[in-house]
Amino acid sequence: MLTTVWIIQIISAVLLIILVLLHSPKGDGLGAIGGAANLFSSQKSAEKGLNKVTYILSAIFLVCSFITGYHLFH
Numbered sequence: 001m002l003t004t005v006w007i008i009q010i011i012s013a014v015l016l017i018i019l020v021l022l023h024s025p026k027g028d029g030l031g032a033i034g035g036a037a038n039l040f041s042s043q044k045s046a047e048k049g050l051n052k053v054t055y056i057l058s059a060i061f062l063v064c065s066f067i068t069g070y071h072l073f074h
Helices: 002-022 045-073
Strands: none
Touching: 002 045
């Protein structure tokens, strides 16, 4: 079972790296201080879907990390 968790963790880690690289840059710069960066920002549906997949994969990675840590130290 632990081997399966490790395989899932490795696959989710590689997919997370790819998904993070696919995200569009959000370089707010100094406009983020005054809140001016939010005036012209809109999230497209493709980016919303990319964010959801990234959140799900990060949750899977965290759960696998906790399971692995629990099994290694108990």
